[in-house]
Amino acid sequence: MTTNRTELLTLFHKMATEIAEKEFPPFTEQTVISDLGIDSLAMLELVGAMERHFEIRIPDEQLVGITTVNDLLAVVEKGIAAARA
C-alpha cells in the first residue's frame, strides 16, 4: 500500500473531524495542530486511529515535539516505513 501526502492529509482531516466532532476550517500541512482546537487527548486519539488504520506503532517519545500537521504526518510516515522494513 502506498500512501502519499495528499491521501494522508485527507485521512487526517477525516479522522480529526470524527474525533473532535466538529467541522474544521480548511488547513494546510503548516497549520499548528493546537490552532485547530485539538488538545493532547484528541491528539493521542488521532494517533491511535492512525496506528489502527495503518497497523503501525508510534512511540510516545516521537509525539513529544509535534506542533504542526506536517510534524504528525511525518511520524506517521516514519511508522509506515518502519513497519515495512
Place this chain on the structure above:
Amino acid sequence: MSLSSESAHPHAASRGADASEFERESRVLFGDEVPPTLVHALRRLRDFRHRGFYFINQEGKERFCSFGEMHDEAGRRGRILRDLGLAKGDRVAIVVPEGDEFVLSFMGALYAGVIPVPIYPRLTLRNLEAYVETVGHIADASGARVVVTSPNARQYVEGAVGKSKLEALVTTEQLCPHPGPHPAGGDTIVPIDEHISPDDICFLQFTSGSTARPKGVRVLHRNLATNCGLFMLDGLRRRESWDKGVSWLPLFHDMGLIGFVMGPLFTNIESVFLPTSSFARGPRIWLETIHRHRGTITYAPNFAYALAVKRLRDRDLVGLDLSSLRISGCGAEPIQAGVLREFAKRLEPVGFKSSTLLPSYGMAEATLAITFIGHDEEPSADRVVAEDMGRRIATPATAETPEGKVAEIVSCGRPFRDHELRIVDDEGNVLGERRVGQIITRGPSIADGYFDNPAATAESFRADGWLYTGDLGYVADGNLYVCGRVKDMIIVRGRNFYPQDIEWLVGEMPSVRRGNVIAFAVSLGDTEGVVVCAEAAMSDEAALVPAIVSRVTDEVGIAPHDVAIVPLGTLPKTSSGKPQRRKTKQMYEDGTLRRIVEDAKSARAVPQPDGV
C-alpha cells in the same frame, strides 16, 4: 499461583525496632493489620515472589515485578540516592513516564527517607519552554535539588536543571545498575535500611501543574496508612486471595498512585498498570486488560467512561468477559449519572454489572478518598429542581417538575469511620439537610498542609482540624452530593486548572487588554470545557481567536472550548476592579455577553487548502 490469604504474612517482625513499632502503630481493620508506613508495607510483602505488580509498556509488553523484587530494588535505589548526597527529608523530583521505573524509583526514595515529588511528563503539543518552566516552579516550591528521569524523558527535563533549584539530573538507568533480572548474589550494593516513622512525610502531591506558585500537599505516612486502610478494607472490602487492580491512571496523580500503588501495597493486592497514553489511543485496551487479568478493581474519572462509550465499536467487545470486575470506581471530577448509565448499558452484554460502579469523592488534601458509596450498592442519583440550586437549596423534583428543569446529582456516599463531614455556609455556619454549602471534612486522613506555604495552608487546613475543600455540596439521607465549587477551579479530565493562570497568560498577549480576561469552566456533559473571554485592544479580533487557542493549548495543555472576544470595557468587574467570573459565565450562558467575533470556530484565520 498466588499465596492464599490464610498463609502467614511475612512480617516486618525480623527487624527489631520496626517490629515493636509495627505492633504499636499498625491499625486493625476488619481483622487485618495495616502497616504504619508505606515502607513497612512493602517490607512486609518482601517474601512474596509470586505476587506483585504487572507493568504493561507502550509496546504492550508486560513486566511482572514481584513484591520481593520491588523491596530489593527499592533498597538498592535508596542506597544510590543516598550515595548521590540526598539525606533523609530531602526532596527529589521524579519525572518518569514508564510505570515500572516510576514505582521502583519512588519506592527507592521512600526507603532512603527521601521525599519524592512526582511531576507529570511532558504531553504532546505542549510547548517545551512552558513545560520546563512548570518543572522549575514545582522544583522551586518543593526545594528539590535532584530530579530523577528516564532516558526517554531526559530530553525535555534537563532544560530545568540550573534554571531552578534543580542542580542535578539522575536517570533511572543510573539508579538501576543491574537491568533485567538481577543475578542472585551478584549484588554489590548494600540496600538501604532507614528507619521511617508514621509522622514522616511520605511524598508531596502537587495539585495544579500550571500555576506559577504550585501547591504541594504534605502527605504523611500515617495519613496514607489510614486512608489506604479505610478505602481498601472498609470501602472496597478487598479480598487478598483474588482481588487485582487494573489501572491506566497516571502515577503522578493521587488516584493512580495512591489508589493502585499505595492502597494495594498496604493491603497486599496485586495491580496491573497500563500507560495512560495507551488508553487514550483506544479505550479497548483498558477492558481487554481487565478481561485478560481477571481484574476485579478499576477506577477512572467520568470523562473516561464517556470516552469508552463514544469510542467502543461492537467489534471491540467481541470475546470480552468483564464479569470478574466487582468495583468500577469513579472520581476526580464531577460525575454524570447519564454517563454511568450509558457505560453500564453498553457493556452489559460482556458481563459488566452496574452495581460495580462506585461513585466517590476525594482530593489530595484529604490524602485520597473522602466518601464512597457502599461496595455492593447500585449507584444512585438525586433529582432536584435546577433553579433552586442557585439559591443553594436542593429541592427534590416531583412528577410535576418539567424534565428540562431537573438536575440529576450522583450520590458520592458517606464518609469513612473516624472522619467527619459537614456542609457550611460562607460564614462557616453548619447547614442542614439539602442546603448547599462548602464541604468540610476532618479526621486522620487529612494531610499535613501545603509544603512551605503557610498562607495557603491556613486557608484550607484550619486550626480546628477541618479541611475546607472548596467544593460545594449537600447532604441528603446521610449521602453526600457534590454539585460545584466555591473557588473557580476548572477541572478537565481530572486535572485542576486555575482560571487566574489562563487569564494571566492570555492577558500578556499583545493585542489583549491586560487584566481584562476572564476564564471559567462550562459543563460539556462528560467533562468541563474552558471558555476564555478577552477584551481586545485592537481591531484584529479574528486573528486573536486562533492565537489565544494556540497559546492556551501550548502552555496550559488544554484546548479552550470557546474563545469570546468582547468589546473594551464590557467584562463585568467588581468595584475594586476584580474580574467577576461567575457573572461573566452567567452572561455567556444566557447569551447577554456581547461578542465581536460571533463564532470563534468558523472565524479562524487559516490559509486556503492544499490537498484537503
